[in-house]
Structures are given as C-alpha cells and as structure tokens.
Amino acid sequence: MPFKDVKVTAPKSLFDKLWESHVVWQEPSQPALIYIDLHLVHEVTSPQAFEGLRLAGRKVRRTDCTFGTVDHNVPTTREHRFNILDPIAAQQINTLRKNCADFGVTLADVGSAEQGIVHVIGPELGLTLPGKTIVCGDSHTSTHGAFGALAIGIGTSEVEHVLATQTLQQKRPKSMLVRVNGALPAGVTAKDLALGIIHQIGTDGGTGHCIEYSGEAVRGLSMEGRMTLCNLAIESGARGGMVAPDETTFAYIKGRKYAPQGEAWDKAVAYWKTLPSEEGAEFDRVVDFDATKLEPWVTWGTSPGMSVPVTGRVPKLEDARDEVEKAAFIRAYEYMGLTPGAALNTVMVDRVFVGSCTNGRIEDMRAAAKVIKGHKVNAKVRMLVVPGSEWVKQQAEKEGLDRIFTAAGAEWREPGCSMCLGMNPDIIASGERCASTSNRNFEGRQGRGGRTHLVSPEMAAAAAVTGHFTDVRQWDYKE
C-alpha cells in the first residue's frame, strides 16, 4: 500500500524517535507500554511506592537504572543536616535510606559528594543522556529534556509501576514545536524566555503535549540555560520539554561519571546525532515566539503565567482575557497585596531566594554572584543562596562565589530544594514578599501567606541589593 510507504519514510521529530524507540507493547486504543531507561527517586514521592512493592512481594526490576537522592526535606544548614529536628521529615529520609538498602538502589545521601536536587545531579553525573526515557516522581523532571531525552514527571503509583516493571503505561502525547525566533537580547536569560513562553501559551497551553524548543535563541543557550527552559515546560502544562542534542550537549556530557567512555562514547555520539527532528517533521501544534523583544521578566500573581516585563505594570482588570482570568486577577491582587497598574520596579521585596532545580546550577550561582559582587544586600532584605547540589557547592566555593555572597551579606547554604517549596525549615512568613529563582508562585508555595515573584538569578540578585525589582540591564557591575 502506498500509504504505508509514505509513513515509513515520513520525516520524524525528536519526539517521534524517542517515543517509537521505547514502545514495548501497544494494544489498539490503549495506552502504550514504554520502557524507562532512568528512574530518579527521592524521599517525598517514593515511600508509598516501595511499601506497595513490599506488600505485593515485588522487587525493583532494574536497580542499575534507578538512582536515589534526598533533596526536598533536607535542611540547608550544616548543623541540622545530620540532625534533622522535624521528626516527620527525618522519618521520611530514613525511610528512603532503608528502602534503597533493602531493594539495592544506589542512594546519594546527605554528606555524599553526589547529593543534590534530583534534576541537578542527574545531568551532573552523566546519568541524563540524549535518547533516554527518564522519569521521576516530580513534575520538574521535564528538566532532563534539555539533553534530547523524553523526561516525564509521574505520581507515586507510577513510581511503583516503574520500580516493578521498568515501564510506564502512557498515552502518546501530542507534539508541539515552540520556534524561538531571533537571539536573546543582552541581559535577558533562559528564565525570562521560559516565563515569556508560558505567558504567551498559558499555564495549560502545553497540556497533553511534549514540547520541543528550537530556534537560534535556544541553540545559543548553555546546557544550564536549556535545563532552565525545559524545567519550566511543566508550568505550561506540558508532559515534557525538549531541546535536540548538539555539540553543546556532547561537550557537557563528556567525561561525566556515568557517561559512556572510549569506544562507547563515539558510538553514543554517532547515535545521538541521529536524534534531532528532521526537516519537514510534523508537529500537532507549532508556536512561534519572538525572542528579540524579550525583557527581564517578573511574575506578579499566583500562577507562573501571570507575568510582565520588569519595565511593566501589574495588569488591570480590563487586561484580563476572559471572565475566568478576571476572577483569578482579583484573587491574585488580594493575595499578593498589589494594586492594579502598579509599576513592577516599585514593588519592594523582603526576601530573595537563589536556588532550586530551575536555577540552582553553577551558571546560576555565577550569574547571581556577578551582579552582587561589590554590592551589599539591602538592609531590609534577607537573601538565601542554595546551591542545587554538593558538586555545585564545591565548584562555587572553588571559584570564590560563596565569599562574594557572604561578603554582600547573603546566606550561603548546603544543597537541597529549600525555599522553592519550603518542605524543610526554609520558608517565608505570611505577607513577606520574595524574589525567587524557583518555578512556582502558587499561593503558600514558599510558606503560608508568602508572596512569591519568579525571576532570573540576575534579577533576584539585583532586587536583593536595591530592595525592589530592578532592571538588571541597567546594572552597575563592579568587577
């Protein structure tokens, strides 16, 4: 049949290739069973999954494809890391220790040189590689898509399913191409690009889709920048976010602990080069985004889509796109304590947080340090800098970044998720306003009644110095 021939030779997208090469079983009109190459596990979403295995007398099918760490609950102060005061948090971490020991899963525990936020250590260790399917019981698993991997956040029942079977039942997502046209202007970062895209397509714009980001601005991003971009794919509702692998990707991976070495490396690179979307590949949806007019971006409300350029103002009710958005605006003004029409650069902050799986990598530490160097944190502001992993911490200290932060009056902490979600003691008080490099500005995310504004590390550092949101493009850098 000629139709069949057409199908075989049709150009394929990166997503098509990743999906099709991992289908283990497909019944008509049922979800596919897809194979999972890497499963990252942490303390919060795994205890009930391991308990399920125990009750059913099941084992972890591929301990060699499973890797655990502790990140969400871990205190970031040195004195409490090995002496966790919260008994429930301590019990959850001890439970992961026991589960990893009982089931034979490698654990990067507190104190290990490999410990850190799951989405930071996967790439650092060379566990995250192009062409892999990667899951974790955490929505920001989309981060790993930056390497040209199909990376999906899952729930605890699915964690148990992957532990037991190394597969996931999954309906094939639709594909979406976000073409970022033009280059990013100076002073505009991957974080601003990500927030700009979410603002354009909406927090449910990606629902049911796997996004591929392409175009000049995306190619120009470092791996850290691409990870920030893909990390926030979930905030547009997408199943995953991806960037096709290229020389930047290979250079990042080479020599990392679990990356292929020697002859395997050459074979791997040759394979990875076959992965990018082919000319003419079809997508279920294509979105164009203009990078050239982008500015440093700040969220003003309680959803990552409620954002404006730093030069902008809190939108007025008449700016709302529909009745649903109008209702959300009214609620957000009240919760955030903001007046419609207020200029963003007059909004004062009490707290600044630099860190998280969105912006807790070495490049983020360098970016924030560069802004804050030679300046002082405003007397009314408390700034917390939390490296995303033990490796990031060590590297930053080697480069003297910790001393730049502490000299400015910021707190330099131990690695973990920290104030991104405040499961550990790092929370903000009710009514306090925080410039945060994290990923969610939901009500109460950083502490009940706390007000979160999402920004880039550069913008966070600038706000720490001036005490209000400040356009970092005008910054007085002191070398």
Next chain:
Amino acid sequence: MQPMRIHRGQAIPLGQANIDTDQIIPKQFLKRIERTGYGPFLFNDWRYASDGQPKPEFVINREPYKHGTILIAGKNFGCGSSREHAAWALTNFGILVVIAPSFADIFHSNAANNGLLTVALPEEKVTELLAKAESREKYELTIDVEKLTVSDAEGWSANFPLDSFRQHCLLNGLDQISLTLQRAAAIQAFEDRPKPY
C-alpha cells in the same frame, strides 16, 4: 482499587480555574509515608485559618457540601506538582469524582491510579453545574461509568469522554502493575535488544 459503575452523590462547587496541587494538599503534609489519612488536610490553607480553626465560609466546611463526593472545579484542575497526595487527599475525604473543563496531565494519571474519576465537560456545562450546586439546598449528580453520562434529578444530562481502557480499569477496579506484568515477556525481549552504544 475499588470498581465504579454508577455513583450518585452531593456536588461540591469550587469554580476557580488552575486549582494547583499545592492548594489541594500543601507541602507540610507530604512528609508522611502513608497513603491514607490525608482527608483532614484537603485544601488545608483554604479550609482552616492559621490557628487551625475551620473557616465557616469555605465550601467543604458547609452543609451539605461537607458530605459531598463530586467536586466541580474550573479549568486546568490539578496543575503543578506531581504529588499523588492530591489524589489521596481527595479520595480520603470521600470525593470520588472531579468534574472540570480540563485537567493537568499528571493529576489525571494519578487520579486514574486511585479510582478517582475525572470528568471533562465543556466550560458552559460546568458553569451550569456550578450554579445549580451553589443554589440548591441539596444537589446530587449521578455518574454512569458504563454509559459515560452525568445527570441530575431535574433532567439535566451530559456525556463525557473516557478512553475505553480507563473505563475498563475503573469498571473492574484493575491494578495497573498486574496488567503490565502480563507483558513480562515483551519487556524482557525489549531489554534483550541490541543497544545503539
């Protein structure tokens, strides 16, 4: 998982859009290692004042909604964090069905894995149901998983989509892992294939 064929229960109107899983179950309750006991913490920060006292105006603190089993919400319900605790909190509270114009993907899967039915209806239908649930002294809906219909005693009715596999699993209360393990040979064959590197 409990099978579900026909469910009848009180509707709970909570019409906001983008209700995220941080609101459904705040972070402080994710430290527990159990699958049960989350019901009292459902919508914690909306439901209780900072001193722990129930806020009388919040919907599930009021009669008859506190006995409700069918939640009606705005679009993109369950967005944000992948925490399955959100599905556990809803089911532990006694909610068996959520009706909304759309659902976030991960929440949707988590719901399915816990026998919590997600019913996607067009926005205008959801608006009608919200108005009815808010204005009637008692307002019950009937969900028929076999016929894929939502209906009330006043003659209102709508069809909803559900893929046949999910329908089958829900009707029979099937456990996904045992289903997948029937494919053990295919998984083994996949693992035995030659690798690209």
